[in-house]
Amino acid sequence: MKTLRDITLAGKRVLVRVDFNVPMNEAGDITDDLRIKTVLPTLQYLLEQKARVILCTHMGRPKGQRVEKYSLAPVAAYTAKLLGQPVPLAADCIGPEVAAAVESLKDGEILMLENLRYHPQEEKNDPEFSRQLAALADVYVNDAFAVSHRAHASVVGVTAYVKEKTAGFLLQKEMEYFHRSFDDPQRPLVAIVGGAKVSGKLEALQNMLERVDKMIIGGAMANTFLKSQGYAVGTSKVEDDLLTTAADLLHRAKEKQIKIYLPVDVIAADRFAPDAVCKQVTIQDIPENWMALDIGPASVICFNEVLADAKTIVWNGPMGAFEMNAFARGTMALAHTVAASHALSVTGGGDSNAAITLSGEAENISYMSTGGGAFLELMEGKILPGIKALE
Template sequence: MKTLRDIELSGKRVLVRVDFNVPMNESGDIADDLRIRTVLPTLHYLLEQRARIILCTHMGRPKGQRVEKFSLAPVAAHLARLLERPVPLAGDCVGPEVVEAAGRLQDGELLMLENLRYHPQEEKNDPVFSRQLAAVADVYINDAFAVSHRAHASVAGVTEYVLEKAAGFLLQKEIEYFHRSMDTPQRPLVAIVGGAKVSGKLEALRNMLERVDKMIIGGAMANTFLKSQGYGVGASKVEDDLLETAAELLRQAKARKVKVYLPVDVIAADRFAPDAVSKQVTIQDIPENWMALDIGPASVICFCEVLADAKTIVWNGPMGAFEMDAFARGTMALAHAVAASHALSVTGGGDSNAAIAQAGEAENISYMSTGGGAFLELMEGKMLPGIKALG
């Protein structure tokens, strides 16, 4: 796979797939521009190389129709302020007018295409649409890791119709950090896996058991593992159809000599609400009609001890309902422990990254992945379509 520095870019039309699907507030302004700022190194390099830059991205879920609230106009304006140069927005992402606008670009100029998902052909990876996208470009650059697990036209199909293709700096960084953490890690390698469901991370769990030395399991998904071992978990969220699967995963871990750590105590509540009545209980004493919504202080101590000698830490998923202050302490404690460790620490997933930011530890994590679903699929051992297409 080529990277940005492997291609001669001066004077060439470069189509860059970015992920500028940023959150917007009620007034129509960008609420968080992190996804834009992470691509700035690639854009600055392209500008230095005097490339003619054509940006394409999606925004929201317009379902194949032109929906004004999903226009990229605010994004183009914001990027123009960050780069301190004009970023005009084309009226569409394909068609004669777009080809004409791209053809007028001079060296070092930019053009942003309108929302890719205004066209249903984008998500269908339609070959005609892919060819239309490629019509404006001499070079294709993928710098949108967060959508690289999607075989969409702008991610995979377009690569069939351009002469040169490569990874941008952000995509390159994502792949390098994942390789360092999961393929060639310094050991011990500890995985922290949380979140709501075992089913959503089943393949990732299976794949990681072949790679890690230790695994911490928290969040609502831990309830399924606890119940599979005979513990009563009250009214906690459980996937009863996966109890035997959870038990088998624990047996496999034991056979591979991978140490798996489950909560020994929890913060239980009488209902799922910020003002619920809650208390700390051991996993043997969860009241019948209560639910576990966070790991307890004894679990925090145990998990932090597990992390103490780690050389590599990979984290996906919170330890509880951290969006409610009453049930955030477990996740916050682990965020502080990971940040304070001397390990290479890599986190992925919106909830994990949000929790780390909430704990004020973002600057102390080695790398926070920009892609939730893409990161998870890498954890499952899959080849992402967007990466495969660059090969």
């Protein structure tokens, strides 16, 4: 596909799909600006090239209705502060008033459209809605990796009606790092997979068996694998309907000579609460009415050994309920190990990135992907609709 630097931009109207669906507190203050900051290089380049920039994004789940709490006004104001120039907010994202606001833009100016999801046609990939968005622009730029797995109007539909289309610098960077870590990795390639459910990552696990050299499985999803091997896991979270699937996946890995590492000990608790009674036990000794909520220190030592010779590490999902201090040590320890390694390290998913940020190691990870669902679908071996639409 074309890159942004291949296109003459001066004086052109450039519609940029970003993902500024950022978390905000009750007062309307942005609490995590990563999604905005990672797109700044694209926006600054467009403005330097004297393009007329039109930003479009969604916020929350207004379900096709105009809901005031999902207005992009705070986001426009915050973006203006980061860019050091005004970012006015249009009253809508389509219509005569919006078209007039776009026409009044001068070279090197920027406008933000109001929430795309105020219109139900956005998520339905409606052709007429797509055409109206495209009519605002000469060039379309997708720099919203986090929604590129969605076949929405602003991601896919719009590309059929614009003269020129390309990826922004963030989207380009996301795909380059994924290619380096999964399609053409330096080996050994070690995958770390955690989180709550096997079901949510089953396709990714199956696809990774064709690519990785070793795999570490932790988090609540490890309980399903442990139980499939005959271990009693107390009241730990388990997907009983996937026990056979988990066992089959371990068997397939063995046949392919891919080593899968499960916890050898856990931090068990009598209940899921910050003040729960906790103790370290081996996986053979989880008490009947207790639950495993983090990997234990012996597992950390084991997993560190697995990572010692890794040249590429891909991480999706925490090792425990890291939101509570009592169950955060396993994830934090692994974050420090990955950060200190000499491997190319790529992480994806909101929980993984939140945990790494909490550990203070964000600057020492090679790349933290901005997309959760999109990153996971790439791990599943799927082609993202938003990427395909740019080809």
